[in-house]
Amino acid sequence: MNNAQRKVGFMTLGCKVNTYDSEAMMEIFETAGYTIVDFSEVADVYVINTCTVTHLGDQKSRKMMRKAKRINPNAVICAVGCYVQVAPEEVKKIAEVDLMIGTKNRGDILTYIDTHLQDLSQRDFVSDIMAEKIFEPLMISEVKGKTRAFIKIQEGCNQFCTYCIVPFARGPVRSRDQQQILDEVNRVVEIGYQEVILSGIHIASYGVDQSETAASQTDLIDLIEALDRIEGLKRIRLGSMEPKFISPQRLKRLAVLESFCPHFHLSLQSGSDTVLKRMGRRYTTAEYLEIVAQIRAVFPLAAITTDIMVGFPGETAAEFQETLDFARAVGFYQIHVFKYSRRSGTKAAEFPNQIDEILKNSRSQQLSELSRELEQAFIKKNDGLVAEVLFEATNDAAGYEGHTKNYVPVFLETDEKINGRIMKVRVSYTSRYTDKLIGDALEESAK
Numbered sequence: 001m002n003n004a005q006r007k008v009g010f011m012t013l014g015c016k017v018n019t020y021d022s023e024a025m026m027e028i029f030e031t032a033g034y035t036i037v038d039f040s041e042v043a044d045v046y047v048i049n050t051c052t053v054t055h056l057g058d059q060k061s062r063k064m065m066r067k068a069k070r071i072n073p074n075a076v077i078c079a080v081g082c083y084v085q086v087a088p089e090e091v092k093k094i095a096e097v098d099l100m101i102g103t104k105n106r107g108d109i110l111t112y113i114d115t116h117l118q119d120l121s122q123r124d125f126v127s128d129i130m131a132e133k134i135f136e137p138l139m140i141s142e143v144k145g146k147t148r149a150f151i152k153i154q155e156g157c158n159q160f161c162t163y164c165i166v167p168f169a170r171g172p173v174r175s176r177d178q179q180q181i182l183d184e185v186n187r188v189v190e191i192g193y194q195e196v197i198l199s200g201i202h203i204a205s206y207g208v209d210q211s212e213t214a215a216s217q218t219d220l221i222d223l224i225e226a227l228d229r230i231e232g233l234k235r236i237r238l239g240s241m242e243p244k245f246i247s248p249q250r251l252k253r254l255a256v257l258e259s260f261c262p263h264f265h266l267s268l269q270s271g272s273d274t275v276l277k278r279m280g281r282r283y284t285t286a287e288y289l290e291i292v293a294q295i296r297a298v299f300p301l302a303a304i305t306t307d308i309m310v311g312f313p314g315e316t317a318a319e320f321q322e323t324l325d326f327a328r329a330v331g332f333y334q335i336h337v338f339k340y341s342r343r344s345g346t347k348a349a350e351f352p353n354q355i356d357e358i359l360k361n362s363r364s365q366q367l368s369e370l371s372r373e374l375e376q377a378f379i380k381k382n383d384g385l386v387a388e389v390l391f392e393a394t395n396d397a398a399g400y401e402g403h404t405k406n407y408v409p410v411f412l413e414t415d416e417k418i419n420g421r422i423m424k425v426r427v428s429y430t431s432r433y434t435d436k437l438i439g440d441a442l443e444e445s446a447k
Helices: 016-031 055-071 082-086 088-092 106-118 166-170 178-190 220-228 248-255 273-279 285-298 317-330 357-381
Strands: 007-012 035-037 045-050 076-081 099-101 148-152 195-199 235-238 263-265 303-310 334-339 386-396 399-403 409-413 422-430 433-441
Touching (some): 007 016, 007 055, 016 035, 016 045, 016 076, 016 106, 016 195, 045 055, 076 106, 082 088, 088 099, 148 178, 195 220, 220 235, 220 248, 235 263, 248 285, 285 317, 303 317, 303 357, 334 357, 357 433, 386 409
Parallel strands (some): 007 035, 007 045, 148 195, 195 235, 263 303, 303 334
Antiparallel strands (some): 386 399, 422 433
């Protein structure tokens, strides 16, 4: 069977970076003549891009490997990504898996498949990631079915927080060449995309590995300024980043960029200083609060979103209450709440006083309830404003939903097809919707 007759199905677990990596691998298959099919369909090859941030990610990854083999027992099952990278011996024991690739050399996936088919004993293609120094240029030339494009700008993390397996799964910081990024953004703008989201494992580290001489170093702000000069690019949004990257000087540079979206996802993890210290985080709550104040001094209606972990080893009731109080004091727009998951190989896995699941669930529920309350309060703050909204998809038969630059959802009742368009609207809060604003179009289009 030649490649033109072959089909491949993908299952992607985990983060947006994984999604980007999968889409890049799909392009490799398509260029070779494969047809991309839904994971539930019969295919000749299945690629499971795995996640290992939590034990549930491991479980889901194993489940998908076995599911693929049930769909087509004769297919080649490729396990790829973070779970494979950190637990190759564990994955090797899964009978349904035909070949393994970690988070390195994924661009060679077709070569690995051919090698395996010529010699079925060749199945382990996982290589050491910890000494890797070069960004693997997995690139996307076309973005399908979306109104904003994710652009991967870096790989890896050097932080080694005590709970986190990611540095072991993704390796050290490797920054993508700026010209490669500019070329990719130019391509997506040429095919009609007006917003890009800069993503990576630790985007605040962009550029730190590129030169030993600080004077010649390119950092994240330099990159954003270069992207802002691309004609037709209306919006630049940032993925998750470390709080201490923010400074008054950097905010001043961002404030003059017309395309910059004032949406800061600043990972907090805990609102208790004692927990932050055990986590190995490199800031205090006072420093975090000062950073938030700096942002709001420049961008008064900036959306500030975050990640908070509950149930970290030894987290007391008092420490959890500190987190609740701190989240309320910050006034986050949204909180991504997740429960601590014990990851073998991390320092926190050996910490005493591991928290039981019942208590984790209770704390997760409490924090999620607070998040919903804060989200509604932030949405209300935007009531009555005039904003430019990028409309993305139909909400229902009556209209479209989109987002403002500070990521507030807006519903516009219209019969017109406005998917992918930026329109100036007046937004209003009503009791009809508590999770979005209603838009009233003020002009046909700001496209």
